[in-house]
Amino acid sequence: MVSMPKKPFAWGDDLDDVQINRNPAMDVPATVTDATGQVQPAPDLGAGPDPAYYAKLGETARQLMSNTDDAEGFSAAGGLLYDAAHLAQFKRGHTLDAQSYGASPDYGNYVFGVYNAARGAGLPNALDLANTYGKYFSKYKFTDDNPADQTYSSIPARNVQNITRGYNDYHKGTLRRVP
């Protein structure tokens, strides 16, 4: 006799143990720069770490920074350092640079959105950070097929879309699971 699963599989529903956000619908950001992107699959993962890995790191940073039992603020300070250290690891060739593992650039930007959602950053703040970093350190050559974003003009619109998708997927509980 073949036993059937109790409920059908759906992307992201295996991440209950990862996401501390139990009420994702309340946290869906109002800013959606790519409405069509919400129904697209996550970008090519390659051999990069699973989105859940980035979510866990971000959640740890958030927990440290928002520890209510921390009267002296040591946990919050540690959380800030932890967070900054992990943000630095998104640099090319560092441990959170998904491209280093063979993933696509789109996926690298997607998981940056996941990490920021999990650490409790606002989407505009995450995009501002990417834009500021891009302004000083990336020097893209924008083209008609890969134009700069109108608001975050130092990074391609495609980057903004993928960061937003990762951010929203985290909040909606629809992070892609590796089969």
Added chain:
Amino acid sequence: MLTGLALLLGGCKDSEIVKKEEIKSPDGHWTARMEIEQFGGPGTAGLQTHVYLVRTNTGDEPVEILLLDDRSLNTAEVQMQWQDNRHLDVGRFPESDIGFQVAKCCGDIEISVH
């Protein structure tokens, strides 16, 4: 604050040429050079392929003749072939978008991209 954090994370240009290839014209006067540039950083990942023409052994600045926006390192490759001394043929994967293309350059060098 964001600028400070970004500067803290940075320090220099966060991109690198991850692959480079050159091929000389049959008469050796011209060199076609391909470079794949990978961008890193927080939310700034990207991949572009550049193809340049440079006059061999003159010290002249390379002239960019093709820019591709790539989705994956696997499909960022281009295949360059000189059909003769005046015609460079560049093959690309269809997944790569052409961002910029020059059909004729440097006097009378013709460039075809497919």
